Amino acid sequence: MKHKPKSKFTKWDVLVALGCLIFLLANLGAVGTSGRRRAKEMVCLSNLHQWGLVMKMYTGDSNGLFMADLGYGKNAALGRPELKKYYGNDELLLCPEARKPYQEGARNPFGAWRGNGLADPLGNLPCSYGINSWVLSKPCASGTDTDGGALLWRTPNVRGAACVPMILDCAAYENATPWHMDLPPLWDGHWVADTNLNEMRYVCLNRHNAAVNGVFLDFAARKIGLKELWELRWHRNWNPHNDPPPPWPAWMYNFKTY
Secondary structure, three states: OOOOOOOOOOHHHHHHHHHHHHHHHHHOOOOOHHHHHHHHHHHHHHHHHHHHHHHHHHHHOOOOOOOOOOOOHHHOHHHOHHHHOOOOOHHHHOOOOOOOEHHHOOOOOOOEEOOOHHHOOOOOOOEOEEEEHHHOOOOOOOOOOHHHHOOOOOOOOOOOHHHOEEEEEOOOOOEEOOOOOOOOOOOOOOOOOOOOOOHHHHOOOOOOOOEEEEEEOOOOEEEEEOHHHHHOOOOOOOOOOOOOOOOOOHHHOOOOOO
16 A cells, blocks of 8 residues: 655745744734734745745756846846746735835835836835845946956855845845945934945844844845844955954944854
8 A cells, every 4th residue: 555755844834834823923913012023024034035946946047147137127136027937926025024115104124115117127016125236147237347247146056155145134226235344324224325335234224123134145044133244245255354344333232243
């Protein structure tokens, strides 16, 4: 008599199921504020885990390479057509803690960006995640053309992939191009749009209790402490051991140091 093979549940299956359960209970008032925030954090991590799978499938079908550039209009970052065919639910664009667009009164770090007019990459959909521009396979207009694109990762198949952020909570434009000399936000929620300076502020968001969530080039998602952002390898020449961390503003001073 043949026996049917037993189904196997992965760690992420359990985490996603638990996060969804807590999220539902939280909305029913069965847990307190801390429980609701924890539930949203788990759903956020689940979203980013799914983004890791999207990028894994995309690069697997693209000779191991990421997108050539961020593009504009319908071709921008996470909303570009060649990525959308790998996911069918636009909810994947939103962290549960940051669903409301800035245009509708949301404030950083709990707001979602949304483009306007012809430059809007997602139609009228808001988004609260962004991609590390340094992972692209060719330079784009946001500063990654430095040194002819020599700092770009281009592919997830690199040594130390677990230390290279790929997609994470982001305040603007679906992307960020951080440099190690970038300064942190001056206050909780501070950031300046329309500039290529201090783009670390786009991702240094107090969205998950002194942390953001992100998925790395090894396609694993985890929580990232705000001060830890300067210790990650954003581009190929990033060496946190050779550069001291920036001066921390008062609101970040007591956060965990890495």
